[in-house]
Amino acid sequence: MTLGVVMLVHTSLLRAEQMIRHWSGAGCPVVVHVDKKVSSADHAGFVAALSDLENVQFSARFRCEWGMWGLIAASQAASAQLLAAFPDVRHVFLASGACLPLRPIAELQDYLDARPDTDFIESVTTSDVGWTIGGLDKERFTLRFPFSWKRQRRLFDGFVTLQRALQLRRKLPRGLIPHLGSQWWCLTRKTLSAILEDPRRPELDRYFRRVWIPDECYYQTLARQHARQIESRSLTLAKFDFQGKPHIFYDDHAELLSRSGCFVARKIWPTADALYQAFPRKPDPFAAKQEPNTGTIDRVFSQAVDRRANGRQGLYMQSRFPFMDRENSFTAAPYTVLQGFDDIFLGFADWLATQTGVVVHGHLYGSDKVHFAGGDAVYRGGLPDSPRLRDYNSKMFLTNLIWNGRDQRQAFLFGPADSQQVKWMITKDSQASVWIVTGAWAITLSRSGQPASAVRAEAARLQQVETRLLNTLRAQDARSRRRIMTLAEFLESPVDVLQSILDDMGGHRAANLTVAPPTVNLDGFVQFVQDLKNQGMHPYLTGDFAVSETPDSSRPRPRKPYIVGHK
The missing domain is CATH 3.40.50 (Rossmann fold)
Known part of the structure; x- marks a missing residue:
């Protein structure tokens, strides 16, 4: 038992149950966090449906909202429970109910066993790489964001404008260098334990609680302080469009996902039955050592983003027609x-x-x-x-x-x-x-x-x-x-x-x-x-014509005079 899974579930409980059984059946203990917005009746039925799995547990529930602290609180609680309940776990993989393993989970376990001290988490500084797509970049760390961008847009925008006008700036905790990256990580027990047990955690949590979209910067920043070896990439294939919204994979993406060589993909459409039947793919000794390669899928999605943003020359589409x-x-x-x-x-x-x-x-x-x-x-x-x-x-x-x-x-x-x-x-x-x-x-x-x-x-x-x-x-x-x-x-x-x-x-x-x-x-x-x-x-x-001139468009053009100089 070297790999444990923390799964965040928000919707599509039947698909989430199917994915939990995939992970559990491969010997991976799973701690599930169910969004507090899910009704108590649905939550109780979900827990009962998975009660036959001994290596599956449920953590305390938090209200999860995009861009807010609830996602971090949920992952913290589930991660701490996983580490305490399953001492043999060496890597912890953060997934969602909409994540689909593409390759046999045994191949992911072997991949991590060969890299026991490596943390896989995308982590880049805001000053070095323009990771953010639109919106706030460095200001997400220097301003306060107590209001929901989705539910309280007017308060959100007004408070940002007020802080800018008053030139209010938050002071970063000592020694902290903000980093950004994908929410989906796979950390070693040592690194994750160090983050959760950090003596400065109350101070750090207070700071990140008012950062905008903390799930894209909390672990990404703190891993830099505790990890021994970081590979700044995610083992989960997650693509985003030009507006920063996640791409959704459908049945017709099956071949593309297969060629990517990635271990896990999100976000999968809940009714993409063909994908859920085709993956995880069957073990293949020739593909077992394949390194994840997103080059092909990156090119396809870059072309798709370009097509969506710019369209084809001279072809007007509904989404861009007024502009x-x-x-x-x-x-x-x-x-x-x-x-x-x-x-x-x-x-x-x-x-x-x-x-x-x-x-x-x-x-x-x-x-x-x-x-x-x-x-x-x-x-x-x-x-x-x-x-x-x-x-x-x-x-x-x-x-x-x-x-x-x-x-x-x-x-x-x-x-x-x-x-x-x-x-x-x-x-x-x-x-x-x-x-x-x-x-x-x-x-x-x-x-x-x-x-x-x-x-x-x-x-x-x-x-x-x-x-x-x-x-x-x-x-x-x-x-x-x-x-x-x-x-x-x-x-x-x-x-x-x-x-x-x-x-x-x-x-x-x-x-x-x-x-x-x-x-x-x-x-x-x-x-x-x-x-x-x-x-x-x-x-x-x-133009100018001489009065005595009779224009003739068919006459040959006279040679221009020129002077040949000599010494």
Whole structure:
């Protein structure tokens, strides 16, 4: 008899009884503490159900509440009773009614017999390791916490605020260095006896009684003062999420738990019948010497925590939906936004789709309808071409569009005449690649057949809308990739810009472009711009054109002059 068990039971008494019989049947004496919140009738029935086991005893009962002293008082009473009643016990293992042995208990006994002087308890200092997940860290040792965080939240928060305002600080007991760690430990008789019989125990207990969550620091701190050899790890597999809440194991975790090689796991769902039938696993001579290895399960749970906290790119879930900035990306895949190009080139969307193989939509945010690629009335995922439904939530419309077509790169046309509700999303979305030729809307106005005086107000409106978009794209928190050029700058070297777009969309697969797509007729455009100026409207976003100049987007770019120096 080298291993004894202290078991803390709160709920699921039938499962706790099953676990107690596992430990007892393997020759381990068990002292059980039943939470005082359990009714007297249920407690009496629980005790009667285990009365046939000679090596099982029940300790005095305390009210156990998360974060409060009751858990320590319960473990102290049960541990003292175990040590007194079973003098042959060399290691004491703290477990709960929701703990499930994964390997034969004989393997755990052999493991501890090979390490008779080793204490297994996670114990780290607050200054060296950020063990705490959220909430209070060092202040749990310097402030007082007489109120329950769960039942008396307002009093708890108010008293913490008051102590901070008055700069009240508790003085740590002499020689005490606070440590934190998992509640579930396995200590040697010598270390546990030294903690329980410490002459300073009344002083230490008074101090820890007002520490927040003492079950994570009481034994972890005092073991450092009495243990000969500590391995700072727990033999119980207990995983926590990003909020510090324990993960619960279900039937579909059976294979993962088996591969971990751990001796005990918590917290097991009470109705996980498959787990309770599969574990403890049968003795295996090849696995008997296996060292617990949580590497695989750590990776899986880290991925699960990341998935829960950040989600998949562009996939919105109920738990994070109200918080747009919690997503690691607004959309599921890279996409391209092109503004002004369809004003310059004839059939630009079809030409770009042919050149790149990308799905190129028209003006998704057009005022008349949603212009899907190919002229479809309904796109993947049941997205309709109704502008009213689109504008009900323009951000989620784009998110759904990219998600449903994430197997292909997508692009769409945009312009100042379109609905602008989505501009902030495009600006903040790291998946977006935005290419803008400013002032290109002036070409469409010049080809309308109306004089500059008739379209002056519309030109001013479009310029104001485009200016606001540019200011948004240049915001400090913008994360999209963007290339902005005036119409005059673009017409100097259109082939170079188009090649850059192809490279951005197609990567190394992009074809070399030698000829730009056909342009619209630009005859009279420069004079139209001058007429707008003469009417008092300055189209500064188009860039500067000489009055005698006739822009031609297909002409080759002139070579830049340079000077060759010599000595």
